[in-house]
Amino acid sequence: MEVLHNLSLGFDQALTASNLGYCAIGCVLGTLVGLLPGLGPLATISLLLPLTYSIPTNGAIIMLAGIYYGAQYGDSVSAITMKMPHASGIVACIDVYKMTLKGQTGLALFTAGLSSFIGGTVAIVVLALLAPSLGQVAFLFGPADYCALMLLGFFCVSVVTTGSLLNGVAMCLVGVLVGTVGTDLESGVQRFTFGLPALADGISVVSVALGCFGIAELTKNLDNREERTPFNGAIRLRPSLAEFKRILPSAFRGSVVGSILGILPGGGPVIAQFVAYGLDKKVSKYRNEIGAGAIEGVAGQAAADEAAARTSFIPLMSIGIPENAVMALMMAAFIIKGVQPGPTMIAQHPDLFWGLVASMWVGNCFLLLLNVPLVRIWLSVFKVPYSVLFPAILFFCCIGTFSINNDIDDVITTGAFGIFGYVLMRLGFDPAPLMLGYVLGPMLEEYFRRAMVLSHGSLTTFVEEPISATLLAVTTLLVIATAISAFRGRAAVRALGLSAFEPEKTAH
Amino acid sequence: MKMPRKTVLQGLALAVIGLFFALNSLSYPTGSFAHFGPGRFPLIVSIALLGLAAITLVKSRFDPGEQIHLTVRNIAIVALALGAFVVLSKWVDMASGVVALVFIATTAGVSYSWTRNGLVAAGLIAVALAFEKLLGLPLQVI
Numbered sequence: 076m077e078v079l080h081n082l083s084l085g086f087d088q089a090l091t092a093s094n095l096g097y098c099a100i101g102c103v104l105g106t107l108v109g110l111l112p113g114l115g116p117l118a119t120i121s122l123l124l125p126l127t128y129s130i131p132t133n134g135a136i137i138m139l140a141g142i143y144y145g146a147q148y149g150d151s152v153s154a155i156t157m158k159m160p161h162a163s164g165i166v167a168c169i170d171v172y173k174m175t176l177k178g179q180t181g182l183a184l185f186t187a188g189l190s191s192f193i194g195g196t197v198a199i200v201v202l203a204l205l206a207p208s209l210g211q212v213a214f215l216f217g218p219a220d221y222c223a224l225m226l227l228g229f230f231c232v233s234v235v236t237t238g239s240l241l242n243g244v245a246m247c248l249v250g251v252l253v254g255t256v257g258t259d260l261e262s263g264v265q266r267f268t269f270g271l272p273a274l275a276d277g278i279s280v281v282s283v284a285l286g287c288f289g290i291a292e293l294t295k296n297l298d299n300r301e302e303r304t305p306f307n308g309a310i311r312l313r314p315s316l317a318e319f320k321r322i323l324p325s326a327f328r329g330s331v332v333g334s335i336l337g338i339l340p341g342g343g344p345v346i347a348q349f350v351a352y353g354l355d356k357k358v359s360k361y362r363n364e365i366g367a368g369a370i371e372g373v374a375g376q377a378a379a380d381e382a383a384a385r386t387s388f389i390p391l392m393s394i395g396i397p398e399n400a401v402m403a404l405m406m407a408a409f410i411i412k413g414v415q416p417g418p419t420m421i422a423q424h425p426d427l428f429w430g431l432v433a434s435m436w437v438g439n440c441f442l443l444l445l446n447v448p449l450v451r452i453w454l455s456v457f458k459v460p461y462s463v464l465f466p467a468i469l470f471f472c473c474i475g476t477f478s479i480n481n482d483i484d485d486v487i488t489t490g491a492f493g494i495f496g497y498v499l500m501r502l503g504f505d506p507a508p509l510m511l512g513y514v515l516g517p518m519l520e521e522y523f524r525r526a527m528v529l530s531h532g533s534l535t536t537f538v539e540e541p542i543s544a545t546l547l548a549v550t551t552l553l554v555i556a557t558a559i560s561a562f563r564g565r566a567a568v569r570a571l572g573l574s575a576f577e578p579e580k581t582a583h
Numbered sequence: 584m585k586m587p588r589k590t591v592l593q594g595l596a597l598a599v600i601g602l603f604f605a606l607n608s609l610s611y612p613t614g615s616f617a618h619f620g621p622g623r624f625p626l627i628v629s630i631a632l633l634g635l636a637a638i639t640l641v642k643s644r645f646d647p648g649e650q651i652h653l654t655v656r657n658i659a660i661v662a663l664a665l666g667a668f669v670v671l672s673k674w675v676d677m678a679s680g681v682v683a684l685v686f687i688a689t690t691a692g693v694s695y696s697w698t699r700n701g702l703v704a705a706g707l708i709a710v711a712l713a714f715e716k717l718l719g720l721p722l723q724v725i
Binding site: 241242248251255259261264266267290293294298461466469470473477478481483484487490493497498499501502503504520523524528531533534 | 596597604607611612615617619620621629631632635636639657665666668669673681699711722
């Protein structure tokens with residue numbers, strides 16, 4: 076009953092005219108930017124984050140969440156029609172693109188839209204039921220436990236997003252080091268600022284995100300020098316009853332898989348899609364057709380994608396630890412708006428928390444009602460030549476950076492991170508874990524220092540505290556398992572028939 | 584000159600970043616584990632990073648990775664465009680900064696058109712003006 080009461084409080088918030096407007100704008104803008112070549116959810120949120128600065132807290136968070144779902148959906152649409160996924164649509168490419176080749180683009184788009192709606196709805200129920208109780212668990216955590224949890228998060232994200240534990244953890248550490256630039260809050264000493272006043276407050280999250288994801292991705296796309304032909308195929312959006320019936324079981328399976336995997340550290344849409352797709356290949360009635368353009372190959376992964384995107388908010392909002400790079404950016408956005416995600420968030424800002432939960436479902440409806448029927452209009456974005464788009468994106472990167480402190484010099488910092496991110500990408504590093512390390516770095520330092528003070532400088536506190544010891548044991552097992560699987564090759568990926576999709580390409 | 588292979592470059596890049604932060608951390612008080620100085624935490628993290636760099640370099644002996652093709656041209660053009668935007672916005676006005684940004688950045692594209700660039704620049708200046716006048720951003724466009 077309490078959940079229903081809370082949800083009604085949330086819907087009171089989400090259904091105000093202004094918040095409905097912010098949610099709709101977020102979904103539409105997110106979809107449009109997410110459609111653009113090479114811009115995944117992380118880059119889309121980075122680009123659009125400055126838009127929310129002048130909006131009231133509740134509306135800004137609701138709009139950002141809308142941008143996130145919109146970007147996820149936009150990414151799937153570009154995967155379906157053009158085989159141009161960035162990250163979240165990577166599995167969609169397999170069956171969906173084959174459906175497009177068979178002339179079933181409309182059916183694929185409808186399946187992806189409906190399955191996303193089902194996945195999102197199931198995940199919201201999980202979120203409403205689980206987040207408050209998980210928040211209670213978070214009160215059991217001490218400083219050493221938080222450190223161990225962050226470490227586990229670093230390792231999980233590294234394995235999942237980059238496929239290379241070594242490179243991923245290295246990028247997390249680089250991110251942590253970038254996060255130490257600025258004034259040390261305990262001693263007041265300026266670290267790594269080299270006397271530059273612009274660095275005294277640290278490097279802003281927008282500069283790191285826009286540089287590493289906006290500018291670096293943009294330049295990488297320029298290097299490819301691809302001229303893409305716009306999608307001009309016919310779209311039939313109405314499925315037959317038989318086709319409709321085939322969507323539901325896969326979508327529900329995907330919803331459950333996505334909801335569970337979204338909560339785990341390092342989890343999130345990418346891994347959820349792979350697992351849901353693999354599950355459908357094993358248990359679906361039409362498993363033999365999957366891989367050659369089957370509805371089930373689309374429905375399961377699309378539902379899992381959307382469900383995981385929503386349940387990945389649970390660790391952020393209940394424990395205060397983001398479990399992937401996108402959530403790290405969301406956390407930075409929460410903090411910019413004066414809200415500290417964590418166990419006290421639900422008690423201190425119930426209107427915000429439940430408003431966001433309710434707005435997720437409203438966002439779901441917007442995606443289904445606006446994006447699916449209007450997909451033809453969205454696809455016209457491909458008709459804009461890249462030569463026009465990229466200077467415009469570059470300009471918005473500059474304005475976005477400028478708007479943080481109204482200081483044009485910040486554009487230089489963003490440009491420097493653009494070069495840094497580009498070099499890292501070209502060296503085969505994925506900057507997504509860097510983002511997580513950067514956001515969690517200051518928290519890791521604070522908890523590490525606190526744990527050391529409480530234990531009088533004894534490092535054994537990490538193995539003496541039961542929660543911390545358990546988390547470190549899980550991390551160690553993960554490292555051992557990854558090392559063993561690295562030697563045995565990527566048999567599981569090959570078994571799924573996904574060898575064409577190297578893990579490097581699944582990043583962000 | 585032949586570029587070293589990917590894994591070697593990865594190890595070297597991590598080593599450079601780790602060394603940069605480690606050496607600079609030593610210039611701040613490091614304190615003890617019970618009483619952290621401002622340099623201790625970045626020092627611990629950079630030592631860990633140097634450890635990963637060492638593992639990567641050892642790994643490169645067995646698995647050097649593929650050859651890397653680093654194209655400097657486009658990132659240099661983008662950096663130059665951003666630099667011109669900052670300098671002109673600061674010393675002249677943002678409108679001239681936008682014009683420089685568009686005309687320089689598009690040299691990295693597959694085709695170059697003065698007319699198209701003029702139109703894009705005009706459109707972006709209009710957007711900047713809208714941001715300034717309607718949203719109150721202090722952009723100083725003109």
